[in-house]
Amino acid sequence: MSADDLRRAVTRIAHEVLERNHGVEGVVLVGLQTGGVPLARKLAAEIERIEGTAVPVGTLDATFYRDDIGLRPLLPEAVTDISFDLDGLTVVLVDDVLFTGRTVRAALNALNDYGRPRAVQLAVLVDRGHRELPIRPDYVGKNLPTARDELVDVSESGVRLGTVRR
Amino acid sequence: MSRHLLSVGDLGADGIDEILRVTDSFVEVSSRAIPRVPALRGKTVVSLFYEDSTRTRLSFETAAKRLSADTMTFGVSSSSVSKGESLRDTVETIEAMGVDAMVVRHSSAGVPRQIAGWVDASVVNAGDGWHEHPTQALLDCYTIRQRRGRVEGLRIALVGDVAHSRVARSDVAAFTLLGADVTLVAPPTLLPPSLAGWPVTVSHDLDEVIPKVDVVYVLRIQKERITDALFPSLREYTATYGLTRRRAALLADDALVMHPGPMNRGVEIAAEAADLPNAVITDQVANGVAVRMAVLYLLLGSGASLAD
Amino acid sequence: MPIDRPSTLVIRGGTVVDATGSRRADVLVRDGVVAAVAESVDAPAGATVLDAGGAVVAPGLVDLHTHLREPGREEAETVETGARAAALGGFTAVVAMPNTDPPIDSAAVVRQVRDLGATAVCDVRVAGAITVARAGERLAPLAEMAALGVRIFTDDGDGVQDSRLMRRALEYASALGVTLAQHCEDEALAAGGHMHEGEWSSRLGIPGIPAEAEEVMVMRDIALSRLTGGCVHFQHLSTAGSLALVAAARAGGLPVTAEVTPHHFTLTAADVAGYDPVFKVNPPLRGPEDVAAVRAALAGGTVDAIATDHAPHAQEAKEAPFDQAPPGMLGLETALALALTELDLPVERVLAYLSWQPAAVAGLTGQHGGPVAEGTPANLVVLDPAEAWVVDPARLASRSRNTPYANRKLTGRVRHTVLRGEPVVVDAEARR
Numbered sequence: 063m064s065a066d067d068l069r070r071a072v073t074r075i076a077h078e079v080l081e082r083n084h085g086v087e088g089v090v091l092v093g094l095q096t097g098g099v100p101l102a103r104k105l106a107a108e109i110e111r112i113e114g115t116a117v118p119v120g121t122l123d124a125t126f127y128r129d130d131i132g133l134r135p136l137l138p139e140a141v142t143d144i145s146f147d148l149d150g151l152t153v154v155l156v157d158d159v160l161f162t163g164r165t166v167r168a169a170l171n172a173l174n175d176y177g178r179p180r181a182v183q184l185a186v187l188v189d190r191g192h193r194e195l196p197i198r199p200d201y202v203g204k205n206l207p208t209a210r211d212e213l214v215d216v217s218e219s220g221v222r223l224g225t226v227r228r
Numbered sequence: 229m230s231r232h233l234l235s236v237g238d239l240g241a242d243g244i245d246e247i248l249r250v251t252d253s254f255v256e257v258s259s260r261a262i263p264r265v266p267a268l269r270g271k272t273v274v275s276l277f278y279e280d281s282t283r284t285r286l287s288f289e290t291a292a293k294r295l296s297a298d299t300m301t302f303g304v305s306s307s308s309v310s311k312g313e314s315l316r317d318t319v320e321t322i323e324a325m326g327v328d329a330m331v332v333r334h335s336s337a338g339v340p341r342q343i344a345g346w347v348d349a350s351v352v353n354a355g356d357g358w359h360e361h362p363t364q365a366l367l368d369c370y371t372i373r374q375r376r377g378r379v380e381g382l383r384i385a386l387v388g389d390v391a392h393s394r395v396a397r398s399d400v401a402a403f404t405l406l407g408a409d410v411t412l413v414a415p416p417t418l419l420p421p422s423l424a425g426w427p428v429t430v431s432h433d434l435d436e437v438i439p440k441v442d443v444v445y446v447l448r449i450q451k452e453r454i455t456d457a458l459f460p461s462l463r464e465y466t467a468t469y470g471l472t473r474r475r476a477a478l479l480a481d482d483a484l485v486m487h488p489g490p491m492n493r494g495v496e497i498a499a500e501a502a503d504l505p506n507a508v509i510t511d512q513v514a515n516g517v518a519v520r521m522a523v524l525y526l527l528l529g530s531g532a533s534l535a536d
Numbered sequence: 537m538p539i540d541r542p543s544t545l546v547i548r549g550g551t552v553v554d555a556t557g558s559r560r561a562d563v564l565v566r567d568g569v570v571a572a573v574a575e576s577v578d579a580p581a582g583a584t585v586l587d588a589g590g591a592v593v594a595p596g597l598v599d600l601h602t603h604l605r606e607p608g609r610e611e612a613e614t615v616e617t618g619a620r621a622a623a624l625g626g627f628t629a630v631v632a633m634p635n636t637d638p639p640i641d642s643a644a645v646v647r648q649v650r651d652l653g654a655t656a657v658c659d660v661r662v663a664g665a666i667t668v669a670r671a672g673e674r675l676a677p678l679a680e681m682a683a684l685g686v687r688i689f690t691d692d693g694d695g696v697q698d699s700r701l702m703r704r705a706l707e708y709a710s711a712l713g714v715t716l717a718q719h720c721e722d723e724a725l726a727a728g729g730h731m732h733e734g735e736w737s738s739r740l741g742i743p744g745i746p747a748e749a750e751e752v753m754v755m756r757d758i759a760l761s762r763l764t765g766g767c768v769h770f771q772h773l774s775t776a777g778s779l780a781l782v783a784a785a786r787a788g789g790l791p792v793t794a795e796v797t798p799h800h801f802t803l804t805a806a807d808v809a810g811y812d813p814v815f816k817v818n819p820p821l822r823g824p825e826d827v828a829a830v831r832a833a834l835a836g837g838t839v840d841a842i843a844t845d846h847a848p849h850a851q852e853a854k855e856a857p858f859d860q861a862p863p864g865m866l867g868l869e870t871a872l873a874l875a876l877t878e879l880d881l882p883v884e885r886v887l888a889y890l891s892w893q894p895a896a897v898a899g900l901t902g903q904h905g906g907p908v909a910e911g912t913p914a915n916l917v918v919l920d921p922a923e924a925w926v927v928d929p930a931r932l933a934s935r936s937r938n939t940p941y942a943n944r945k946l947t948g949r950v951r952h953t954v955l956r957g958e959p960v961v962v963d964a965e966a967r968r
Contacts, residue, residue, distance in 0.1 A: 123253065126265035126295075126525075135529025137246070138253040175262045316855045336857030337741040338811025357859070359741030397741060420738035421746070 063204055063221040068187070071203035072101070075185055076108035078201050079154060086115045088180070089152045094169055095123040095139045097158030097216055101187060105156060120144035122155075127168035148177030154201075158216040160186040163197035188221055190214055232344045232351040233523055235360045236401035244402060247522050248370050254518040254525070257294065268295035271328040271528050275301045276319070276343075277354070278334040283489065283513070284354055288331045288363075291520035297528070300327070315339065316346055323347045328528050332356070350527045358392050364488055365398035367519040369406060371512050372443060375484055380407035385437050386428075387413045387469060388447030388496055389458075391420045395488045396447055400428060413437050414469065417458040434469055438478045445486045446471050449496045462495055469496070476501040484508050541958040542584040543567060546577055550588025550918060553884050554595055554906035555892045563593055565914040568957030573908055586952045586959060588918045594887050595906030596628025596915040596953060597872065598894040600717075600795050601692070601771055601843035603864070604630075604660070606652060607645070608637025613848040613935045615649065618868070619656035621846070621934040623960045625868040626950040628915035629659040629895070629904045630846075634670065635693035641665040641676040646684045657953075657960035657968060659915070661898060663688045666705050666716060672697050675705055682712045687899035690717035692771060695753050697723055702757065706766030715793075715897065717769040720753035720778065721745075721819065730859045732820040736805040742858060745820055747775040754778045758785045761792055769897055770794040772845050774819040776829035783838035793897050795843040798874040799865055801830040803940060813854045813861030814938050817847070820863075834879055834889065841894035842886075844871045848936035866939040869932050874941070876921055876948030883921050891917075918952040925949050933966060 063071070083089050086109060093102025099121050106119045125138040155169055166184060173179060185201035190208040206221070208214060213224040230238070239247070257263055273292040275285050285301070292299045302322065313321075319330065329350040332340045337357030344351040355361040372379050384403050390396040390412050403410050410428045412419060419430065431437050438444060449465055459465050466472065471485065476498065479485070485497075485507040493499045502509060545565040552561045552573060562577035563570060579585050599622060605613040613621075615632070622630045632649060634640030640649060646662050653660025664681035668674045670691040678689055689709065695718055696702045702718075709716050726749035731737050733744025754770060758781060761768045773779055773794050782794045803821045815821060833839045847864025854861055875886045895905025904915050927944045929937040953961035960967055 126253070126257070126267040135526055137250060141252050141256045143256075171266065175260060175264060177261075314852050314855060315857060316852075334857065336859045338858045341811050342855070342857070357741055358743075391738075394741060421733050421744055422735045422738040424735040425739065 063188075065218065065220045068203070068220055071187060072104050072108055075201045075203060076105055076112055079105070079183075079185065080109065080113060082183070082200070083152055086113050086117050088150070089154060090118045090120065090146065090148070091154050091156055092120045092122050092144065092173070094155060094157040094165060095121060098156045101158055102156035105185065118146055120146065122169055122172055124165060124168035124172045127171040129164065129168070142172075144176050148173065148179045150178070150180050152181045152183065153179045154183045154185055156185045158187045159214050160184070160189045160197075160199055161192055163193045163195040166197050167195050187216060188214060231527070232340070233362055233527065234340050234344060234351065234353045236362045236365050236398045236405070239362075241405045244366065244369060244405060247366055247519065247526060248373060250522040250526060251370050251515070251518050254521040255515070257521070258518050264294050264296060266296045267525055268292070268297035268528050271297045272326060273297045273299050273329045273331060273524060273528075274322055274327045275299065276322070276330050276332045277301070277303055278339075279355065281333055281355070284333065287513075287516045288352075288354060288520050290517050291524055294517070295521055295524055297328075297524070315342070319343050319347055323349055329524065352523060352527070355394055357394065358397070359394050360398045360401075361394040362398050363516070363520055363523060364395050365402035366523070367512055367516045368399055368445070368486060368488075369402050370515050370519055371486065371508050372484065374511065374515070375508055376442060376482070379403060381409070382442040383409045383411070383440060384443040384445060385411045385413050385441045386445045386447065387434060387471065389418045389449055390414050390447065391418050392450070393447050399445065400426060404428070411437055411441070415459055434475060435478070438475055439480065441483060442480070443484045443486060444471065444479065446497045448488065448490070448492060466495055471497045471501045473498045473500045476504060479506070482506070486512060489513065541568065541956070544580055544583035545914070545954065545957060545959065546579040546583050546585045547588050547593055547916065547918060547952070547954070548577070548579070548585055550591045550593040552593045552908050553887055554908045555888065556907050558884060561593075563908060563916070565954065565957045568914055570908060570910055570912050570914050572910060584959060586918060586954075586962065588951070590922070591918050591920045591951055592883055593908065593916060593918050595891045595895070595908060596904055596917045596955070597626045597890045598898060598900060598904050599627050599630040599844050599846070599868065599871070600688070600769075600841055600894045600898055601797075602630040602632055602846045602868065603635065603848065604632045604649075605848060606636065607648065611850050611935070612853075615652040615656055615660055617933060617935045618846070618848070619653065619658035619660060620966050621866075621868040621932065622658040623953045623955065624933050624950060624964070624966055625870070626872050626890075626917040626919055626953055627658055627868060628917065628953065628955050629661060629898070629900055630868075631661045631663050631688055631898055633692045634663050634665040634690065639665050639670050641668050641670065643677065643680045643684055646681050646686060650684070657955060657966065659904065659955065661900070662686055663690055663692070663717070665689065666691045666696055667701070670694060672701065675701070675708060678705075678709055678714065679712055682714050686714070688715050688717050688769065690719065690771065692717065692719040694723070695719045695721045699756060699760070703760050703764060706760055706764040706768070710764060710766045715767045715769050715899075717771050718753065718757050719771050720750045720757070720773070722749045722752045725749035725752065730816065730820075731808050732805040732822045734805060734823055736808060740808065740811070742808070747777055747822065747826070750775055750819055751777040751781065754781050758782070758790060758792060761785070761790050765791070767791040767793070772797050772800065772819055772843065773839070774800045774822050774830070775826050779829050779833045779838065783833065786838060793840040795841040795894070795897075796830050796833065796839050797843060797845045798867060798871050798878075799940065801827055801834065802874055802878050803827075807940065811858045813856065813858050814865065814940050816858060816861055816863045817845075817865050818863040831879060835881065840889075840897055842871060842875055842889040843894065844868050848934050849938050851937055854938045864938070866932065866934050866936060869934065870927060870939065870941050870946065872919065872950065873925070873946035873948040877946045914954055914957040916954040917950060919948065919950050921948050923947070923949040
């Protein structure tokens, strides 16, 4: 995806979120650290441009909820910042790449400890396949089938695929 | 060694930084309505406190529970301790029950290190005799950073019974590793017999030091020290080394007042000094839980090691 | 196992080293006595032959300072097991310290320990206490014990704190021709300490024992020796200051002697860093300057003997927290090898410090310490100064395991030990 493709995808997703939720009322965006955070902010800016109303944005680091079995404890990349009560709201989780689904599952568990949302929706820029859990996105920028060991790099200038350095 | 937290020196500056960074996240967790994460679910943390200390023990247990670990307490009045069961037998029995971490406090220096040689569990030193109290130093560093943005380059005075203080030994190590300038202020009888290898300066004049420091860290004074002829009376101690109201007024506006607790108000620290806006003693306690969560998480999360 | 003493024994192919010098010679032993020392000795029929090829044949070693723990602490050691450890270390005589339970402060207990040692594989001599129950308050019956052959008296484990009492003891003892040995430790200065006071005790947070706690008592006893004319033997000196004081006193002609231990010339306070109570000992391991001073004293001849202060403790006791664990280390089976490996001294001088000089202090000259000559009792050791070995605590003969030298590589090993003509150690194994 080029930078322009990215921009268009964000605009489209913003429209879809508004359409599905009949506007911006009761909706909050939560960006997953770290890739989902700039995306959530872009999405919020776009929604505000379209609708004229600001939508609250939070950030979530779900490291402590992960079920990875690794050799090292994972270090959180940033501190979670959800300064509003989630009860009864629709939370749109935002991440850049959806892969196995484990990050999203950890995020869902984390959200539970902040309150009881009415609903949780998932917006991702890229769905690269290889799901290990029954998780599906509500909003997708692009479906990008990949090999398991391929790298998906998302940045300001777009999305690129690469091979894993050994 | 990095399976355990036995002394500040084992961590190095990088290890301390890592713990403090992760602490930020646990401060956030602790501020929530439900202050709990499942990170250590299924792990068991045992408190083995041969020396009584409700505060520190509760702080560790709260930390473990907030990480969803199971906790067990083995207190000093337990039957097998009074039956004279040896230290080694006790810890091996506990380990056989399946524990992942032992948080140990003992009045004899070196016990956590001895235990670490006998068990597979991770050992956390919660205070061993006069030797060290690493998590206290970590929460002290965190509190200083929280208030002053950094520890590096700050001038810190440690005042009081340094010779017999595990808090002092851990703090000297931690503060100097992070690049602070440490001055010990105490009568000669309350300083260790040798300061060889200690990167500190020494002063016997608190009035001279107080206006120049960014942090004054007041250590507890114990009455038993009088019978050892270490100083003649509490009154004389307070007059020469106490953080009295008069001395507190000499502090710089942004200087912090710290104390490891529990305080002897009116002895080493005047009641008014303890209640100054720049006295961060309650912050220290609050940060203690988050720091201990960070330590337990880094030791037990996914079975890895600190400061590898 | 019954004592199996061959009527004739030949020690063949070694180099005999004793106070008179060194020569290539075979040794013939008959009925417990050296019968001949010559270039070549014919072995009569039925004689036992011990191979000493490439080895040194010397008078058996004498330890001035051993804790055999019996009576009272048999879980740590007994007279029998301690004697076996001694024999494996090349000792044919040990002086057993009186801090047993009951303490050796009367003829009855002297007899008891002597009887326990009657069939042991080492000559067990008994030291008596200076004061009743080693309590430092009243004189023990020194004459009664001396009549049973006790030549050394000490309250070891503690020093005699009361200066007036120590003066009286020296005066009283001078009529008996015995030596008072002192564990120099001023209790008031040492109180509460568990390791050497200095850089390491400050770092580790362990209360320290200053060097001066030993030195003030050394100073005092030198003064009392001058006052009374009594002989004082200073046990396990560990500080540069103490050694300097004793060197000056000896140079001044005072009747004082001194011993040092192998751990005080090989280990320092830094070895306590891991808080392993195996490194806890009294007097404590000191600083590098003190270790250097002990080595210099040995090089310069200002001390008289190397003694082990062999102090067995059950494993459980040595696994207690550092400040609660009892002080003391094993020493009998490693002393000779440590002296040969770590000191830069020729074999003859090492043997002087471990054999004939301590024999003299203990009043055993003539029975132990050589020279290896016709008519002398056959108390001998055959040692290979070049054989390398590794200390394995599990294979020590002592009942206890508290050696600080586990896995240490040493050079110099006892091959055979002969006690009154009986080979009690052959090829580094105890015969009984």
